[in-house]
Amino acid sequence: xxxxxxxxVGQEHITAILKGAVAASRTGVESQEMTHAWVFTGPPxxxxxxxxxxxxxxxxxxxxxxxxxxxxxxxxxxxxxDVEIIRTEGLSIKVEEVRELxxxxxWAPSMGGxxxxxxxxxxxxxxSAANALLKAIEEPGNRTVWxxxxxxxxxxxxxxxxxxxxxxxxTPSTGAVADVLQNRDDxxxxxxxxxxxxxxxxxGRAKYIATNESVRSNRATIMKLPTQLTxxxxxxxxxxxxxxxxxxxxxxxxEIRDEKETNALQEAYGKGATGRGMATGAAKAxxxxxxxxxxxxxxxxxxxxxxxxxxxxxFYRDVMMVxxxxxxxxxxxxxxxxxxxxxxxxxxHTTVKKINAIMEARVNLNHNAAPLLTIEAxxxxxA
Numbered sequence: 001x002x003x004x005x006x007x008x009v010g011q012e013h014i015t016a017i018l019k020g021a022v023a024a025s026r027t028g029v030e031s032q033e034m035t036h037a038w039v040f041t042g043p044p045x046x047x048x049x050x051x052x053x054x055x056x057x058x059x060x061x062x063x064x065x066x067x068x069x070x071x072x073x074x075x076x077x078x079x080x081x082d083v084e085i086i087r088t089e090g091l092s093i094k095v096e097e098v099r100e101l102x103x104x105x106x107w108a109p110s111m112g113g114x115x116x117x118x119x120x121x122x123x124x125x126x127x128s129a130a131n132a133l134l135k136a137i138e139e140p141g142n143r144t145v146w147x148x149x150x151x152x153x154x155x156x157x158x159x160x161x162x163x164x165x166x167x168x169x170x171t172p173s174t175g176a177v178a179d180v181l182q183n184r185d186d187x188x189x190x191x192x193x194x195x196x197x198x199x200x201x202x203x204g205r206a207k208y209i210a211t212n213e214s215v216r217s218n219r220a221t222i223m224k225l226p227t228q229l230t231x232x233x234x235x236x237x238x239x240x241x242x243x244x245x246x247x248x249x250x251x252x253x254x255e256i257r258d259e260k261e262t263n264a265l266q267e268a269y270g271k272g273a274t275g276r277g278m279a280t281g282a283a284k285a286x287x288x289x290x291x292x293x294x295x296x297x298x299x300x301x302x303x304x305x306x307x308x309x310x311x312x313x314x315f316y317r318d319v320m321m322v323x324x325x326x327x328x329x330x331x332x333x334x335x336x337x338x339x340x341x342x343x344x345x346x347x348x349h350t351t352v353k354k355i356n357a358i359m360e361a362r363v364n365l366n367h368n369a370a371p372l373l374t375i376e377a378x379x380x381x382x383a
Contacts, residue, residue: 003060003064004054004072008047009180009203017167018051022058022065025114035165036140039156041120042169045202048139049120052147052171056116058288060109071111082109095128102136105144115144115262117255117369122148123155130157137163169200172313182209197331200314205307218245222308226315226382229337234367235379238260242379243372250300258293265289305375309365313358315339357381 005015016308017033017051024033038055042046057075058065058283060082066072073078074080083263086106087095109115125133137146137160146164153166157285173178180203182193187210195376198219200204209215269282321330332339344352365371 004061004067004076006067007184008051008054010176011047011051011169012166014167015167015343016052018055019064020056021055022275025059032081035251036144037137037146037160038148038323039153039161039164039166040147040169041151041155041166042154043151043171043201045199046169046171048149048169049118051167051320052118052120052149053085056085056118056145056147059116060111075359080111082115084102084115084117086117086119086121087123093114093119093125093129095126095132098125098129098132102132105136106141106362108141108370109143113143115141116147116156117144118149120149120301123150125157125231127157129329130160134160134163138140160318161287177201177203177206181206182297185210187211197333200310200331203303218249221245222311223315223332223335225379226312226338227342229379229383232380234383235383236376237381238312239372242375246304246371249304250381254293254297254300258297261289261293262286301371305365305371306362309358309362309378313355316355316358319343319346320351320355323351348358356383 007019008015021034038052040052042048053076054065055363057072058068058073060080061069061071063069075083078085084101086097102295105115105117107115134157140146148156148160148164153168155159156164174193177196178189178192181187181195182189185207187195187207192206192211195206195210199209204242209219222242225242228238229235265285266282269285271282271339315335316330318330318335318339319342321327322340329340330336357378361374
């Protein structure tokens, strides 16, 4: 039977815990199964945000998460008045945003029995924002549940994670992801298998790759870069290529959205209406929106670069597998010839160093290092 938990691929252990918590919440009696604060962690694509939203839907659903009623659908879409979903589009979550959130969630539930807050990027809280959130978790409302999501437990402030129940999600298997793409999204078996492998179990990215020819084309260009790093000058050229691809992809994704947001805001302030024009404060509001859009675009470029570096890391991972004499689980089977050639021309210890260099570059990007300089330094190292 379908439910809000049906799309949690390969997370049966998590589903069982959450269903138990939902059942316990119905009794009105305090128990170990249900608590007021949870932390969902797991690698990218494991579905930690999906698990948190599904849990929120189940808590406010009269049937405990049927997935069909108005409560379930509105909660999943972020339209339910008792479910607040915080999706960060900037580089960080600032203390002002948390204070505004705390004001809203102080109200009693308006429809269901719970007021639920899902924070998809708790690892992006600034220190002051985390401290403001800590006070709310230390002194929770009677019917408020906090669901925080982060890549690892160490990405959450120690004082916050010590007051939360921790659920660790795992990466779904390639076969499980391929099955979802075929059965849910009607994608061909060959394409589903390819997308599941190269996405490394990331369900959302697998669907994105399988349904977008331009994305597959960009990835093919990116995967050729390691074989082109034959000199320092080639490294600089490859770095520029990668940054240009990431920037173009991010701009294409944000331009249409930015225009719609700007037009909607201007119309809200009276643009196009008869009379004196836009209301007082319109210029300031548009300027604030443009600032938010710029921050979102910056993050999208960094996220795109991070995804590209993970793809490049799979090349060296496959090389390392060949050098170790094991070809059974190659990710980039379409590059078998290039990978074998590279593996036999380079010593194994350099492959490990190159993978470590890629991971270090990802950390530097996450710490707001200049993208082009970071990628140039990385590619010079790889060359």
